[in-house]
Amino acid sequence: MHGQVSSFWSRYLYFVGIRQQNDQLLSDLEAAKKELSELRESASEVERLRQLLSMTPPADWTRQGARIISHRLGPNAALETFLIDKGSARGVSVNTPVVSPDGVVGRVLRISPTAATVLLITDPNSRIPVVSQKNRTQGIIKGEGPSKELTLLYVAQGAPIEEGEILVTSGLEEIFPKGLPVARVTSIGRSGSSLFQLIAAVPLFAPLQLEEVAMLFKATALTSATGAPATPVPVVSQPVTPLVTPPGGAVPLAKPVKGPKTPAAIPPAPGQGAPVPAPVIQAPAPQPVPAKPVEAPKKRDAAPADAEKKRRKPARTTGQ
Amino acid sequence: MRPANIVFWSLVTLLGVWLQNLVPGVDFLAPGLILAMQEEKWTVPVWLAFIWLFIHEGTGSMPFGAGILWYGALAGLYFFGHWLFEARNFLFMFILGACLGAMHFFLINVMALLQDWSIPMERLLTESAQQALIFPIEWGLLYLIHHYLPENRHAA
Known part of the structure; x- marks a missing residue:
């Protein structure tokens, strides 16, 4: 109570x-x-x-994350692009591949020190050589504009390809690493007069829902561009597997690293990808030569022959 | 410049950029530039054009110079037009908007041609029409708001 x-x-x-x-x-x-x-x-x-x-980057490639800070904006935004918050100060260069966890997003179109403009694969000016994942049929995928399907060009009438098949980069243009998923085939048609099939595909990412992307760098390119390994690049210490393997268990070989043909001249970045083999070690010198200080080449794509000419040129000049 | 005007032009810039994000391909800052040329000292439109040019050149995908051509042509059209029309007439703004829409179509096509780019024509036509329609309406709104700013001699 x-x-x-x-x-x-x-x-x-x-x-x-x-x-x-x-x-x-x-x-x-x-x-x-x-x-x-x-x-x-x-x-x-x-x-x-x-x-x-x-997302595991292919062998000899590293990745760096970037945030999308703006989509198409203003009267001059004529292309299908977006702006990311990393620029040349972080080693980004024109044609750097940009990917998402779902697949290829595009490539860098132009750069500034702190930002970069990315051209999407849906833009009509984007063309990427691809290969179908199952049947290994090659073609070039082209954008058709916003909210439209992509078109796979130059696939011969008899070439095998299936609806639903994933198209992956072939790496022939030497911009994208081989084996990155790009699009999924949605329809296959035939035209009586054309030598090629009419194939449509959809990109694997939603352009308006992207907030973060990853850029892929060749390990040597990033090291030589920045002078030091970029800090946010994750260390690939475990065995690296390519993103997509062809059926039959055959693992595609990684493309040889482009750039200077003298890997010994580039100081290997600690923990950056696979160690670069040094041909100097394989060919033992008959006599010990005092070690010269090696410098990283200023141009990434400078051929060794050019470098040799540049080294010889001052000698001739002084002799005249 | 008075504090109210500084706040006004800052808000015009912020809202313009936000609206440009919502409706890509349309310049929401151009009516503000015309209004500044009509209502403010000559230094104000020069500064505004300078800042807005950087925004357009940075966020756009065209080569550098497209923004300068865009605002240069707009200023030229305004100076040429206000000899023939009353500068604050809505009809003049309507004609200016139509010219701006046509100029967007022409300029993007020329720049794309020079760069060997392909541009989706349907989208470009839509953007041009949007630009032509939005320009006079936005100018009218900005004109009204600007006239009711505190310390404005036109304010009621």
Whole structure:
């Protein structure tokens, strides 16, 4: 009886401090809602970044994440592009491949020190040589504009290709590494007069839902461009597997690293990809030669013959 | 410049960039430039054009110079037109908007031709039409707001 009276008193009659308590609880609820919203946003970001990090770069390639800071904007935005927050100061150069966890997004069209413009594969000016994953049929995939399907060009009438097949980069243009997924075949048609099939494909990413992307760098290119290994590049210490392997278990060989043909001249970055073999070690010198200080070449693509000419030129000049 | 005007032009810039993000291919800052040429000292439109040019050149995908041509042609059209029309007439703004829409189509086509690019024509036509329609309406709104700014001699 006493308990019931006490409960009745405290529940229905004694309201001292209830208003202040109510205000305090409402304030706490607002703060908790705000915190919950921020945490949900963080969780979403973590999930996206985790997917980005789960993407294993091909051998001799490293990746660097970038955030999309702007999509098409303004009257001069005539191409299908977006802007990312990394530029030449972080080693980005024109034609750097840009990928998402789902597949190839595009390539860098132009750069500034702190930002870069990425040309999407959906733009009509984008053409990428691809190969179908199952039947190994080659072609060139071309964008057709926003919210339109891509077109696979130059596939001969008799070439085998199936609907639903994934198209991967062939690496022939030496911009994208081989084996990155680009698009999925949606329809295959035939035209009576054309020598080629009419093939449509959809990109594997949603352009308007992208928030973060990854750029791929050849390990040597990034080292020589920045002078030092870029800090955010994740270390690939485990055996690297290519993203896509052809059926039959045959693993495609990684393309040889482009750039200077004298890998010994480039100081290997600690922990950056596979170690570059030094041909100097394989050919033992008959006599010990005092080691000269080696310099990293200033031009990435400078041929060794050119470098040799440049070294010889001052000698001739001094002799005249 | 008065503080109210500084706030006004800052808000015009922010809202213009936001709207340009929502409707790509349309210049929401151009009506502001015309209004600045009509209502402010000559230094104000020069500064605004300088800042907005950087925004357009940085965010656009055309080679450097397209923005200069764009705003240069707009200023030229305005100076040429205000000899023939009353500068604050809505009809003049409507004609200016139509010229701007046509210029967007022409300029992008020429720049794309020089770069050997292909541009989707349907989208370009849509953007040109949007530009022609949005320009006079936005100018009218900005004109009204600007006239009701505090310390404005036209303010009621």
